[in-house]
Amino acid sequence: MSSEEFLKDYVKMMTDMLVLCATLALSLFFWVISLVISTYYGTLQPVSPWRWLFSILVPLIMTIRALKRRSLDRTGALGALLVGFVLTMANYSFFSSLLAFFITSSRLTHWGGEQKKKMDSEYKEGGQRNWVQVFCNGGIPTELALLYMIEVGPGEIPIDFSKHYSASWMCLSLVGALACSTGDTWASEVGPVLSQSQPRLITTWKEVPAGTNGGVTPVGLVTSFLGGLVVGVAYFITQLLLVNDLNLADPQWPIIVYGGVAGLLGSMLDSFLGAHMQYSGFDSSIGKVVNYESATTHWICGKPILDNNAVNLFSSLLVALVLPGLAWGLWPR
Numbered sequence: 001m002s003s004e005e006f007l008k009d010y011v012k013m014m015t016d017m018l019v020l021c022a023t024l025a026l027s028l029f030f031w032v033i034s035l036v037i038s039t040y041y042g043t044l045q046p047v048s049p050w051r052w053l054f055s056i057l058v059p060l061i062m063t064i065r066a067l068k069r070r071s072l073d074r075t076g077a078l079g080a081l082l083v084g085f086v087l088t089m090a091n092y093s094f095f096s097s098l099l100a101f102f103i104t105s106s107r108l109t110h111w112g113g114e115q116k117k118k119m120d121s122e123y124k125e126g127g128q129r130n131w132v133q134v135f136c137n138g139g140i141p142t143e144l145a146l147l148y149m150i151e152v153g154p155g156e157i158p159i160d161f162s163k164h165y166s167a168s169w170m171c172l173s174l175v176g177a178l179a180c181s182t183g184d185t186w187a188s189e190v191g192p193v194l195s196q197s198q199p200r201l202i203t204t205w206k207e208v209p210a211g212t213n214g215g216v217t218p219v220g221l222v223t224s225f226l227g228g229l230v231v232g233v234a235y236f237i238t239q240l241l242l243v244n245d246l247n248l249a250d251p252q253w254p255i256i257v258y259g260g261v262a263g264l265l266g267s268m269l270d271s272f273l274g275a276h277m278q279y280s281g282f283d284s285s286i287g288k289v290v291n292y293e294s295a296t297t298h299w300i301c302g303k304p305i306l307d308n309n310a311v312n313l314f315s316s317l318l319v320a321l322v323l324p325g326l327a328w329g330l331w332p333r
Helices: 003-041 049-068 074-090 092-110 113-119 131-152 165-194 218-242 254-277 308-330
Strands: 280-283 288-290 297-301
Touching: 049 074, 049 092, 074 092, 074 131, 092 131, 092 165, 092 218, 131 165, 131 308, 165 218, 165 254, 165 308, 218 254, 254 308
Parallel strands: none
Antiparallel strands: 280 288, 280 297
């Protein structure tokens, strides 16, 4: 090993040690603050230093890895760090659901890049999500996690409407929003690569070119359900591992089915909004579907009202608002 390589490895090791020490000190600092606040008010339970450490360190590690893999740019990394911290602090089941979305979506974004590049005029290597994309997918879960902490404090609880009505509602809303984003991402990344049939516009069921906003395929619909299912499974497994006395609460397994349904409905809702409120046209000069009007572009569907980020935001918001009410009526007691 050359002296330059040795120096580079040494600097990297020392940097990692400094980050770890700073994270540990920060977690202890927050723990002392929470202890003082809980002592002053007398009603709040202090958060353990280990939870602070885990909530800061793990999202930090995941964000650094995402930066290196070019799944996020620098602004997206800062946004992801905030989202990851809030969800992890609130509930480890939230964290595992977020992790399922983030890892699977990042890997699928890298998969089949050459084929996607031929169809997508706005294709970016690795995805390179920025802060707008991060908050359009993670903003609603972050707000729900904050409301959850105000309601019951940081920690894990079973989904049980009879004992924790509003908190259970928030949990299902958060899982639904993440499952919606996961299902839509899976459909967008897997459908164009594996589908053997031409996409059909969800509003008219007419065949449209690949990449058209609102276009769906059987493969895409199935994968959107599977993507939401993965989020539900991640939440369910974490509940089994960390929540005590689950046998005294309502059954938790429906969260798996709930995740799958949220992924499928969210993806279909995203396609429906995209077909109406996103402009899609075929640009003959480049041979691809584009989101802008020009002299060489032939209109396919939609109007230039929303962009893809706004459609994702509205889809996850509607799923988060509507689906928990349906689940409440069907949840086995």
